[in-house]
Amino acid sequence: MTQPAPDGLLAAEAAHAHGAAQSVRQIFWRRFVRHRLAFGSLVFLVLLALASAAAPLVEAALDVDGNLVDLFNAKQPPSASHPLGTDDLGRDVLVRLLYGGQVSLAVGLAAALCAAIIGTLLGLLAGYYGGRLDGLLMRFTDGVIAMPILPLLIILAAIDLNKVGLPQALITSESASLYRIVFLVALFGWTTVARLVRGATLSMKTREFVRAAEALGASAPRIMLVHILPNVVSPIIVATTLSIGGIVLLESVLSFLGLGIQPPLPSWGNMLTSAQELIWDAPALAIYPGLLIFATVIAFNFLGDGLQDALDPRALQGEE
Template structure:
């Protein structure tokens, strides 16, 4: 009597992972990107809460300490500036302003660049020629001298500075979005939607744009670092946000006069600018590798 062959049990297939779950798993394998993200989150928490719990306001002056920067002490952990103001409080408040300008400027750049790239890449022809030649002209203009000119003319408030920064760093995002739309507009799912009668705006914003969100996210993340650097350079040169409102750039400007006597006033804002831009770049590189894997 022969034994009946028992078929081997078939293990149930694991459900396919979603796109964002795969992106998250790939992102957490990038150590520098994770460190950069953790640093930015911690920095955002510190500059948001720090000025609230500080016993001093950013413009409070101790008139007994006027004339010379004060040394680091238990009352003033990073010392005081020549006007008797607590350096740590001003550093934290300046970080709040610099990060806000960077994030808001990058957001404006992302929106403007996405709109220009979307219209140019989808319609091609005359709109593409006009928009891309305008983009080329904007890219050929040195950014810093133009921003210095605009800042000198308008003496910008923080909202105006955000607008100036945002409208001058959108060009890279526009070219990236255009290239994505040129590649995606001929894909089968777009042709199917077009055959079903979808209008141009629906095709652009409902079908094509969601498939280009990865590169747009990466470009917008990297634009944050550019915006922070641009704002810091303007404030350092005296054309950005004006004292007594602190930013990392104008803190460096005011500390440069006392560099030999009180280097502790210049080192912290300089290091925070450096580490913040590095963290943003690490984060952007990690997002790019996670959203557009090469392997």
């Protein structure tokens, strides 16, 4: 008969496991900080998010209304009351940039998260069950990848919501265009995550701990969610982070074409749309949102590269 392990031995094993987990976290953080572009991008994105969240405070401090039209003060240069000047309708540019940051970042984060959830679910199902289900889901994924996404999104974004049976309260909501962009991008943006998760699941389901869980009678959903998913989360994080920049750019393109976020709700894309006819009279109105879009997309790409390097399991094992 097997004797129970002494309490001291159990405590030592628990401490060793805790120390190993802490060591992995420390190695990850050291590797991430060494990636200076990624760390700088993280700092920039955090500051941008905080500044955007503080838009109402900035609005109150400047004693302005970001949506108030004042044609007598249109296209004013920077001043103490308007640090970045005013637009063609006399609205404060700084406040609208911060509110636009809230919308553009919210679209990027929400759409990327929804796409990651869809892709993770399909990838787990395809990789774990295999066979015909795997073939069907992967051929469907290939079909979505083969579609010309931008023209398709332009067509879908132009559909009149009154003709699709949605509640009138949602259609007339100021945020209706935001919800539509998030839905459309998530509908077609899950393919990369699905393929990555499927490949990682195919590798994981042959591991001993998964075989042991199956032998003990664990259900398929429990095995996928408890045993496989935590071990494939790294590529999901990297792919999701990298996709946010592309989604922000895609939202800006649709808004620039007049099919994305609709005024009076500001976004960097529709601010560019308003500024395109004033490029010679007031070029700053196009430069500010353009620079923010460029910097945000580049920052998310650098952040994704840094996370990919820091979360590389081979690199983590090499530094332990």
